[in-house]
Amino acid sequence: MTNPTARPGGRTARIRAQVLDAVRAELAEHGYDSLTVDTVAARAGVHRTTVYRRWGDVGGLLADVYDAAGDDDWEPPDTGSLHGDLAALNEEIQAAMVMRPPIMEALIAASFRSEAAADAQRRLWEDRYVRCEVIVERAIGRAEIPPGTGARRLLVTATAPVYHHLVLLRAPLDPALPADAARTAVLAAVAGAFTEGS
Amino acid sequence: MTNPTARPGGRTARIRAQVLDAVRAELAEHGYDSLTVDTVAARAGVHRTTVYRRWGDVGGLLADVYDAAGDDDWEPPDTGSLHGDLAALNEEIQAAMVMRPPIMEALIAASFRSEAAADAQRRLWEDRYVRCEVIVERAIGRAEIPPGTGARRLLVTATAPVYHHLVLLRAPLDPALPADAARTAVLAAVAGAFTEGS
DNA sequence: ATGCTAGTGCAACATCCGTCGCATTAATAG
DNA sequence: CTATTAATGCGACGGATGTTGCACTAGCAT
Numbered sequence: 544m545t546n547p548t549a550r551p552g553g554r555t556a557r558i559r560a561q562v563l564d565a566v567r568a569e570l571a572e573h574g575y576d577s578l579t580v581d582t583v584a585a586r587a588g589v590h591r592t593t594v595y596r597r598w599g600d601v602g603g604l605l606a607d608v609y610d611a612a613g614d615d616d617w618e619p620p621d622t623g624s625l626h627g628d629l630a631a632l633n634e635e636i637q638a639a640m641v642m643r644p645p646i647m648e649a650l651i652a653a654s655f656r657s658e659a660a661a662d663a664q665r666r667l668w669e670d671r672y673v674r675c676e677v678i679v680e681r682a683i684g685r686a687e688i689p690p691g692t693g694a695r696r697l698l699v700t701a702t703a704p705v706y707h708h709l710v711l712l713r714a715p716l717d718p719a720l721p722a723d724a725a726r727t728a729v730l731a732a733v734a735g736a737f738t739e740g741s
Numbered sequence: 742m743t744n745p746t747a748r749p750g751g752r753t754a755r756i757r758a759q760v761l762d763a764v765r766a767e768l769a770e771h772g773y774d775s776l777t778v779d780t781v782a783a784r785a786g787v788h789r790t791t792v793y794r795r796w797g798d799v800g801g802l803l804a805d806v807y808d809a810a811g812d813d814d815w816e817p818p819d820t821g822s823l824h825g826d827l828a829a830l831n832e833e834i835q836a837a838m839v840m841r842p843p844i845m846e847a848l849i850a851a852s853f854r855s856e857a858a859a860d861a862q863r864r865l866w867e868d869r870y871v872r873c874e875v876i877v878e879r880a881i882g883r884a885e886i887p888p889g890t891g892a893r894r895l896l897v898t899a900t901a902p903v904y905h906h907l908v909l910l911r912a913p914l915d916p917a918l919p920a921d922a923a924r925t926a927v928l929a930a931v932a933g934a935f936t937e938g939s
Numbered sequence: 940a941t942g943c944t945a946g947t948g949c950a951a952c953a954t955c956c957g958t959c960g961c962a963t964t965a966a967t968a969g
Numbered sequence: 970c971t972a973t974t975a976a977t978g979c980g981a982c983g984g985a986t987g988t989t990g991c992a993c994t995a996g997c998a999t
Contacts (some may be wrong), residue, residue: 554995555946581985595987597946651909655850661911668910699902701923706909707901711849712866713859727898730932734967736925753976779955788978793957794977833967 560587561587562594563611566604572642575652580604602657604651605650609663619675626722626729629701632675633721637700651710667717672698688732696737701728755852759785760792761809764802769842773850798864800855803848807861810844817873823880824927827899830873831919834900838907839914849908870896886930894935899926 569578578601579692611613620631639647650658650667652661672695679694688697703723708714731737763785767776776799782789796802818829837845848865851858870893877892886895902922906912928936 556946579985580987591986592949592988593947600987652853654911655853664909665911692891696921696925699905700898700922703901703905704897706905707897710909711862711904713852713863717894724895727894727934730934731925731929734928734932736928756977777955777962778957790958790979791977798957 552677558587558593559597559607559611562589562604563597563608566608567644567646570646570649573647575649578604578649581589581695589738599659600613600657602653602660605646605653606659608646609650617671617674619678621678622679625678625685625687625732628678628681629698629725629728630722632678633702633705633725637716637721642653651721680741682732689735689738690731691738692732693737693739697728697732700736701725746765756785756787756791757795757809759804760787760796760802761806765842765844765888768844768847773847776802785834788802797857798855800851800858800861803844803851804855804857804861806844807848807865815869815872817876819876819879823876823883823885823930824923826876827896827923828920830876831900831903831923834903835907835914835919849866880930887933887936889936890930891935891937895926895930898929899923908914919934 562583566578569582569586573582574652580594580598580601581591583604584594587594594604620628620635620639622628622631650660650664654664669699675698676694679688679692681689683690683692684741701724705720708717708720734735760781763781764776767780767784771780778792778796778799779789781799781802782792785792792802793825796805814912818833819828820826820829840846848858848862853859873896874892877886877890880886881888890922899922902925903918905917906915
């Protein structure tokens with residue numbers, strides 16, 4: 544017996560699909576600036592009130608777009624070397640930040656205005672870091688880096704400069720940065736920077 | 742002969758001071774959320790239009806608060822070791838992000854909405870990184886790290902994880918992170934991660 | 940089919956946000 | 970002191986942003 548109050552029927556799902564499609568389309572055509580509840584509702588052929596009631600604000604819309612995307616098929620790169628994996632990962636991050644439609648960029652911007660978007664962003668990054676731990680495990684298996692290397696700290700060291708450069712400093716894209724940051728993290732890991740006992 | 746159109750007289754300066762004080766007070770009492778042009782104007786005893794004309798938006802106000810602060814007296818820490826300097830620097834960054842009133846945090850949030858705030862932020866960070874280059878020079882002088890070590894890349898490697906943790910991931914404050922990130926950067930620098938010729 | 944009701948459409952409303960034209964004030968030059 | 974003219978005050982406006990009450994539509998159970 545399902546919850547009698549729930550009603551995930553055809554119309555609800557259909558409207559959700561219409562609205563989320565409208566968000567993606569609007570994002571692709573006019574970017575994050577013109578992404579307002581009104582615009583999305585009009586494009587989806589849905590009344591403003593419906594969007595406000597179900598999603599609350601723009602951040603809620605983006606968060607739902609992200610959850611709906613549910614990119615559960617994503618896997619971290621596997622190039623055969625730690626440096627190759629990290630560099631490829633950083634390239635993906637850099638590409639995602641410049642991507643059209645700029646979903647990633649929009650989500651980050653929205654996370655400063657909406658709690659829902661901030662949560663979606665936290666969930667996304669947490670998920671990604673967990674999935675990427677296999678990169679470190681493989682490197683340990685290849686004896687590239689010492690056993691006991693902390694995966695999370697290594698991954699943050701490798702990727703943080705890319706985010707810092709593009710999101711915070713908003714500096715022009717630096718093609719060498721992904722590989723450079725990856726190389727730095729590898730050298731630090733080899734030197735034992737991420738092993739527990741000092 | 743000064744420019745006859747300029748008029749930096751008493752009233753202009755007085756109103757600027759009133760408005761900037763109001764921004765700081767409002768920020769301290771109610772945070773960044775309730776920091777609107779209207780609120781600030783009312784608190785400063787100034788008309789809304791005046792604020793809109795001179796500062797444009799909330800980002801402009803924050804940018805001017807920052808410029809007015811003009812912390813030209815700031816100097817990077819000098820502890821006697823590269824690791825000590827970087828760890829102290831990261832501690833300062835972490836403290837600035839938790840500081841009350843949250844000027845730094847507000848400036849970052851505003852930089853996603855206002856071009857003026859984004860510029861102020863860029864200027865601030867650029868200035869800080871340039872000033873911090875002396876940390877790397879001193880370390881080279883002490884023969885802690887190889888000559889030719891790129892200051893900027895070393896500094897970004899050391900500080901980016903702190904920003905990433907607090908601003909993007911919005912994770913709870915990690916007291917060990919400043920020292921850890923500093924240690925990582927030192928190890929990478931010693932291993933030659935930031936020297937030009939490979 | 941029929942009734943129930945979650946979900947939606949609709950319109951009116953209250954704010955907030957930013958801009959504009961014009962009157963007024965006050966800093967500066969002479 | 971007087972004239973000039975930035976800078977400010979003021980009110981009104983147009984548009985965007987959310988909210989609310991009510992009617993209605995369409996899933997779902999029976």
